[in-house]
Amino acid sequence: MKRVVFNQKGGVGKSSIATNLAAISASRGLRTLVIDLDPQCNSTQYLLGENAAHTQTDIRDLFEQMLGVQFKPIAADEYVHETPYENLFLIPSNPDVGDLQAKLESRHKIYKLRDALNRLDDYDAIYIDTPPAFNFFTLSALVAAERCLIPFDCDEFARQALYSLLDNVRETQIDHNESLSVEGIIVNQFQPRASLPQRMVARLTEEDLPLLKTRISSSVKMRESHDEARPLIHLAPNHKLTQEFIALFDELHP
Secondary structure, three states: OEEEEOOOOOOOOHHHHHHHHHHHHHHOOOOEEEEEOOOOOHHHHHHHHHHHHHOOOOHHHHHHHHHOOOOOOOOHHHHOEEOOOOOEEEEOOOOOHHHHHHHHHHOOOOOHHHHHHHOOOOOOEEEEEOOOOOOHHHHHHHHHOOEEEEEEOOOHHHHHHHHHHHHHHHHHHHHOOOOOEEEEEEEEEEOOOOHHHHHHHHHHHHOOOOEEEEEEEOOHHHHHHHHHOOOHHHHOOOOHHHHHHHHHHHHHOO
């Protein structure tokens, strides 16, 4: 199953959600791959820590091969790196991958990521972390994926942007990938005792948007997890936030 975690707004937790769900998937014995398409490299740093700067191949190399920049063909699995966690693998990002966007767009390479992932058929689950923009890389991920997860952080600006985001997904379904489905909207950084988040969730529920039942709380434990470059399931398996991610994973895998 290929899932893309997508939102055009930054700071909504895309990388945290993608990597923590992937880490739980791997801990359940599923061979799991994370693909980091974001030039900020947050998922790469989260999973590799200090070793993030020492990878020999990354997502930029993969896209350069699509453009024919690399003359020696490299198999798709050679871009995959092991992480310190059993069953969990990564195609790391590169801060300069955005430099290739114009060339990739002009040469109509929008289906190439899908083709590359179809050759990686020995993974039980693939999670794709996307940039905070609807650009070539995000569209490539939506074309390549089967399901889309949308983080939402209970902010009015985020709510307004959500409708445009859903329109973009629907347009991608019609034009490029009819098998793509919105698996659900993840309410992230939720504060259950605050009135604004409650009103936001109620409004989205009234509009019959596909909200997932599990809410992910705001917690300093996430920042500690980032700082130590250890997903929550390995850093603090019994913490409330970790248990929420486990509940979310189980909701996605009934």
